[in-house]
Amino acid sequence: MYRVELSFRAQRELKEIRGKEFDDIVAALRGLRNNPRPLGVKKLRGPIHRIRVGDWCIIYAVFDKDGLVIVGKVARRSEKTYNKLDRLF
Secondary structure, three states: OOEEEEOHHHHHHHHOOOHHHHHHHHHHHHHHHHOOOOOOOEEEEOOEEEEEEOOEEEEEEEEOOOOEEEEEEEEEOOOOOOOOHHHOO
């Protein structure tokens, strides 16, 4: 079982989301505890991965040795979603 931590940025972004989208994203975040690489995950670079939840992307890093998943960003899909990934972690 992995420990899932949200960065300050991800916490702030999550607070802005309402309704069913929020519930779906929280369910996906909880699912990362048991399987940090679920069906549909895409490895971006190094330990950084992304999953899509509807129109939203969750960008996170997996550290298997520590049993840790750090969520760096929760953002609506756009051209700018993947900018400056290295600065997230």
